[in-house]
Amino acid sequence: MAKFIPLSVPNFEGHEKEYVSDAVVSEWVSTGGSKVGDFEKVFADYVGMPRAVACNSGSSAMHLTALVAGIGRGDEVIVPTLTFIASINPVTRYVGAEPVFIGCDDSLCIDPAAVEAFCRDKCELRPEGLFDKATGAHVKALEVVHVFGNLADMEALMDIAEKYHLIVIEDACEAVGSYFTKGRYAGRMAGTIGDVAGYSFNGNKIITTGAGGMVVSNHPDWAEHAKHLSTQAKSDELQFFHDEVGYNYRLTNLQAALGLAQMETLETFITRKKEFYDRYVQALDGKNGYRILPFKEDVSRSNHWFYSLYLEDDRHKRDEVIGALKEGSIQARPVWALIHEQADYGSCQAYSLEKAQDYRARIVNLPCSTNLTQEDQQRVIDLLLSL
């Protein structure tokens, strides 16, 4: 049987073992120890923010963004339907808010035109904010997910948010390292444009801490509040006073050790991701009914995290392609099932879904680990061309 080619797995070719062993030998593996602060500082410097707050998952990071943004019971949040469910639960259900689902544009990210149409046609702008005419609810925030590392149309989205008084929450979980090279936000990293953002270092992400996340905010007090909430909202360390309901969302020193090593290789990983991407494009795009979906290379440097093979006609069916790859010991997956059809979201408002439905039906995500060999990638390509 052929060697298994996974979709996206960690790559520890740097100082991971050394740093983690240091942590274990020092017995600083829990939430004390210096590596958490070091990792926060290295990450903040990398994305160009004064402060970054480490936490134990991307889900925790997104929950913290909603909490510090003051989203609560009865509020509405405009969210994309084409994303992982952990983009949605933490900024809506975890805080008692209601999502309004919006489809995507051809970047796979939330469609600005559809967001604006909802705000304009379905809502009323009052001095105290935007209100949903049908439900009466306060539409408090817009969540933007940079899907697969491809940057959303932030210029259009930030304009809409300003016009309609919406807080902008960026879900940059998949976009560590992506930044704009042109336009109003040239030089700005994913996650540093809206009001507050979360990142993920889950095992399948471009860098990993096993599990982990980070929060940044353009409001310094929001970032501090995120830190406070992530550490049980303890207002006096010795006396165990707590001034609000907090969480144990701390990253451990052991995980931060991994993170520090991974940050050292992040740019190498991004270079490699681009090389693999270019090779897929070269070999597959426009051939055999395949397209490889683009990143916004004209206006941004993307991290090229996840590659999307798009089946442009009926020559191939998504699950048959995935099945054939599986037969060949190659792991692939469809894009996520649309969230407005998941969990208890079935009765929520959802608009402009056509493109999201099409991408859901036609995308196959291909192996993209940073330790993918050229030989393995060729095996993926050859198999796809043989179908």
Added chain:
Amino acid sequence: MAKFIPLSVPNFEGHEKEYVSDAVVSEWVSTGGSKVGDFEKVFADYVGMPRAVACNSGSSAMHLTALVAGIGRGDEVIVPTLTFIASINPVTRYVGAEPVFIGCDDSLCIDPAAVEAFCRDKCELRPEGLFDKATGAHVKALEVVHVFGNLADMEALMDIAEKYHLIVIEDACEAVGSYFTKGRYAGRMAGTIGDVAGYSFNGNKIITTGAGGMVVSNHPDWAEHAKHLSTQAKSDELQFFHDEVGYNYRLTNLQAALGLAQMETLETFITRKKEFYDRYVQALDGKNGYRILPFKEDVSRSNHWFYSLYLEDDRHKRDEVIGALKEGSIQARPVWALIHEQADYGSCQAYSLEKAQDYRARIVNLPCSTNLTQEDQQRVIDLLLSL
């Protein structure tokens, strides 16, 4: 300056470095990998349950207990006020429920007589459950915390729960390894007596995974539900279907590696904790206005996790003792500030608080790490006797 003696820190004298390095070298550090399942199995066997569900913190474990118990918005939960706030937030505020706070008996655990008085005097038992006469709310559960590893009076509490139709949630976060040796529950470990329980492997606990927790339940479907909720409630792995709002509460393989090593030394740690405890009793109990609070050694084998120096008269004031120890480079702490006075709990019902208030005012927790040396412990004792 004298060597610093911490309160309670991890001790990695076993295979920790080896197992963790294995995980890093194999690049299985995230939520995949075999060590999580192995750790769950070893832990389940240890506590004598068919299934244990690993998660990323004690707080997550407690949140899962409340979710699988079906506690939700508007329900009331009877909880102790003398505990860490992470006992309370997850089973009340995280799920939208309201706490009713009860004081402790001389075990520091929730006072059965006061629990019964609340159920009898303030509530009405109807066929559909217990209802709070003042608020009209359904009093759905009783949370029992085994404080500092000392077992609560489970016989009395289980009788009350049966009589008043209460679900029993055990917070066994501090009591890994404590079990009854006599009575109705002889041979039963902390956490295996009520309906559902959580454990913690935080850095200050008797064993640690850096951060981590575990859930067990006497209802096999509740345990499976906890696993499902902890893994984003994914009902189809490939297709990304989610049948309810889930969480990313998974433990990582890296943390499980630590846990497996720690489980190998747990019984050694417990033996040592008892020796240190006996030495504190021998040296301090009944001397200089000091008592060392007992564990229930007549009916249980306690893990002796945390030692409580009790200041029995006005010769010593708690914060002065802590300050004097700090001057001597020795870390100590008071017991927690009572939770009915923390966060937004100030307006909640709270009963029979006298003992909890007294213990809060008079307890100093002394260094108890399993790598405490005899020489260091003698320094703690000598300093205390010199005050």
